[in-house]
Amino acid sequence: MATETATKTYSKIQLLTLNGPEYRRVSTAPPRAPLANEIPLIDLGQIDGDLAARKEIAQNIRLAAENTGFFYVYNHGISPDLIRNALHQAQAFFDQPINAKEKVSRRKYENFQGYHGVGTTQINDTETKDNKETFSIRYDESNDPLHANSPTQPTSSSRSLDELWTGVSHLPGFRTATVEFWQQRLNLARKLVRILALALDLEESYFDDVITHPGADALYIHYPGVVDPSDSANVDVGIGSHTDIQCFTLLWQDNSGGLQVLSNEGEWIDAKPIEGTFVVNIADFLQRLSNNRFKSTVHRVYNRQTASRYSMPFFLGFNADSVCSVVPTCVDEEHPPLYEPISCGKWHHDRLALASLKKT
Numbered sequence: 001m002a003t004e005t006a007t008k009t010y011s012k013i014q015l016l017t018l019n020g021p022e023y024r025r026v027s028t029a030p031p032r033a034p035l036a037n038e039i040p041l042i043d044l045g046q047i048d049g050d051l052a053a054r055k056e057i058a059q060n061i062r063l064a065a066e067n068t069g070f071f072y073v074y075n076h077g078i079s080p081d082l083i084r085n086a087l088h089q090a091q092a093f094f095d096q097p098i099n100a101k102e103k104v105s106r107r108k109y110e111n112f113q114g115y116h117g118v119g120t121t122q123i124n125d126t127e128t129k130d131n132k133e134t135f136s137i138r139y140d141e142s143n144d145p146l147h148a149n150s151p152t153q154p155t156s157s158s159r160s161l162d163e164l165w166t167g168v169s170h171l172p173g174f175r176t177a178t179v180e181f182w183q184q185r186l187n188l189a190r191k192l193v194r195i196l197a198l199a200l201d202l203e204e205s206y207f208d209d210v211i212t213h214p215g216a217d218a219l220y221i222h223y224p225g226v227v228d229p230s231d232s233a234n235v236d237v238g239i240g241s242h243t244d245i246q247c248f249t250l251l252w253q254d255n256s257g258g259l260q261v262l263s264n265e266g267e268w269i270d271a272k273p274i275e276g277t278f279v280v281n282i283a284d285f286l287q288r289l290s291n292n293r294f295k296s297t298v299h300r301v302y303n304r305q306t307a308s309r310y311s312m313p314f315f316l317g318f319n320a321d322s323v324c325s326v327v328p329t330c331v332d333e334e335h336p337p338l339y340e341p342i343s344c345g346k347w348h349h350d351r352l353a354l355a356s357l358k359k360t
């Protein structure tokens with residue numbers, strides 16, 4: 001009689017990095033539920049409270065950032081009505097015929113803004129093409145409440161952005177809801193940067209000078225449903241295995257499920273949707289500045305249902321031109337800096353260029 005052994009099988013995924021390809025061992029077992037400390041729920045209710053309250057949030061975030069780099073936040077202060085409205089706008093945009101969406105094709109704008117069609121991206125070339133379509137906007141000073149009193153001069157890129165907004169102006173309320181949701185997440189992200197400084201034992205204001213004109217990229221993503229979810233041969237990824245590039249991501253996801261995070265042991269875990277939360281994950285640039293103390297963790301999305309899945313990520317990076325070094329609190333004799341200083345803009349640009357070079 002055969003004895004059952006608890007042997008686990010693993011495959012390998014490849015990730016693109018500026019230091020060459022990196023490989024991760026990945027269990028072939030179906031995703032499991034996370035342990036409580038793998039993707040903890042963190043209460044931000046006191047983020048505007050006194051220093052002791054902010055330090056308590058920082059302590060919780062530090063533990064999560066050093067473990068998987070993924071956590072949920074609640075009591076984040078962004079109104080559910082605004083989120084619902086943004087979601088309806090995203091759905092209205094994606095429900096349009098393809099030629100209406102192509103009018104704002106990202107090929108016409110700088111920095112990947114605008115529309116990317118289904119199957120036009122492949123974030124991991126050892127997996128399938130990404131089965132998703134997206135609408136993206138980037139940081140725009142004229143939308144930033146921090147600079148409300150400093151009128152900006154029109155530039156060629158602001159003129160091309162006007163064209164982008166004109167291309168969606170037939171969708172009532174689209175621009176207003178999209179910009180307001182972007183502004184509120186930028187505001188929350190700036191507060192989180194100060195909490196992250198505390199979590200790294202730095203002065204709370206340590207990063208203030210590098211978030212005056214930050215990377216602040218907001219996406220609407222639509223993952224089309226699959227025709228037959230029981231068809232196990234059809235395993236197109238929604239978005240392939242990857243790490244995020246800049247400092248951290250604030251992600252709103254609908255109730256579909258499908259977001260999976262790679263555990264420290266190489267098993268997929270489900271970052272299941274939790275009403276009223278954002279999923280936050282540390283990204284590569286912050287891992288780098290923390291000398292690998294904070295973790296930028298591999299994740300992916302599968303939409304294995306007939307219905308559409310929608311998500312709305314917001315990626316925060318530091319000012320594109322500010323050169324940043326590994327922070328002093330993460331360096332000592334036993335832990336020399338592992339990385340050279342670099343700006344987040346160059347880091348982001350080179351990573352994106354690497355991905356597109358691979359495709360040509």
Ligand SMILES: O=C(O)CCC(=O)C(=O)O
Nearest residue numbers: 221239253259301311313
């Ligand atoms: O759609 C999601 O839930 C996650 C998307 C994501 O990981 C990304 O856009 O980097």
Ligand SMILES: [Fe+2]
Nearest residue numbers: 242243244299
């Ligand atoms: Fe991601």
